[in-house]
Amino acid sequence: MVQESGKAAAPAAIAAGPSREEVMAVLAELEDAVADHIAWAQRWHRSAVCKLAPPRDVVSENAHYLCRFGAWLDLHQEDPIIGQNAFRTLDELHRTMHDNARWLAQRAWQDDRVPAEEYDALIDKINAFNSQVRRLEKAFRAALSDLDPLTGVRNRQTMMAELEREHERAVRTRQPCALVIADIDHFKQVNDRLGHRAGDRVLAEIAIFFQSHLRPYDSVFRYGGEEFLFCLPGTDSFQARPVIDRLRQNLSETTINLDDTRNVRLSCSFGVAAIERETSLATILEHADKALYAAKAGGRNRVMLWEDLAVGQAPRSASS
Incomplete structure (x- = not known):
């Protein structure tokens, strides 16, 4: 059920992966660095x-x-994105390039002639810096194309490729893996009563909530509409149940700020299915979808396992 309030609550601090805006900001800095x-x-x-x-x-x-780029690198050196090896390599190339340029500029000012091999070495360093920037630009553009523009989580096209890899890995290693489909309850009411802009805000905020409340190695995807999909490696359906049930309960108790005057509380229903050796990925997704449908039909704000559905067990509710 959608619960709407007129007073905005203080936003909670959320530690999630890099957002689409953060990726775009890094890409802009890389583009400016070359110029x-x-x-x-x-x-x-x-x-x-x-x-x-x-x-x-x-x-x-x-x-x-x-230079602006060096100042930006120094300011953001503790950021997770900048802490990656590729950025540490870029930082080292940047420092070396500037050090070489300083030494050679002083020599050119004082002497009549600069040795060609020293000039060539500087040009090599400049080219190496530019090449590393271009490689990072390419990587961040690819990452940006993999993200859903509204929610910042990975899109459905990326999801299918990732799930195929996880399915193959789980079958090969015999390690468990659970897939979860989450659907926002009564989401249509948000759009109808509060407008599509409010609906977009809800989707973006819930995506952040999911990312911040799951494990770092779990994956969150935009499945379509108001649905999200989680991939939980190393976890079978029965291990996933308490994890997703806590997620469900925490979400139902969370206030989502829409603007300075309005906020809402929402719930989600969840369908869970495990990757199995003899079952195709398409069938596993069908299992999760049927479990989700049963959770919705059972009253919403519930977690339903495909295994439970197969033996006729009732959906797991907020009170169970």
């Missing part, structure tokens, strides 16, 4: 060729911090 360093290299060449005093952002001991 900024082209301009920086031009200033370096002008001072070296024209025998002018090198600019401060070339010869300073902290030149790698004086």
Whole structure:
């Protein structure tokens, strides 16, 4: 049931994976880094060729911090995205490039001639930096295309490829894996009563809630409409039940802020099915969907296992 209130609650701190906005912000910084360093290299060449005093952002001991990209890297060095090995490599290339440029700019200013091999070494470092930026740009664009633009979780196209890999791994290693389909109860009421913008906000906030309340190695996908799918590796259906039941209960007690004056409380129904050796992925998804349908038919705000449905057990409710 949708519960609407007129007073907005204080937003809770949520630790989730990188959002679509965060990925886009990183991509923008990478794109600007190339343009900024082209301009920086031009200033370096002008001072070296024209025998002018090198600019401060070339010869300073902290030149790698004086450019916007270096300052951004330093500011965000504790961020999970920037802590990845690819960014540490980029940071090292960035520092080395600036160090080499500083030393060579000072030599060009003081001497009549710069050795060709030293100039070539600097150009190699500039090219290596630009190449690493381009590789990261490509990776982040690919990641962006894998994300659902509204919720920031991975989209259905990505989901199917990921589930095929997980199905193959579970069958090969005989390790358990549970798939869960979640459906927001009475979501149509949100759109009808509060408008589609409020509905979009609900979808985005619930996606964040799911990401922050599942394990780091669990996956969350936008399955379609108001449905999400979870992949829980190393977990069978019966192990998944208490995990998803806690998730269900926590969500039903969570207030979602729509704007400064309105908030809502919602619940979800869940259908759970395990990956089995002799069962195709399509059939397993059907099992989870049928379990979800039974949970909805049983009164909503419930967790239903396919195994329970197969033996005629009642859906698990908030009070059970």
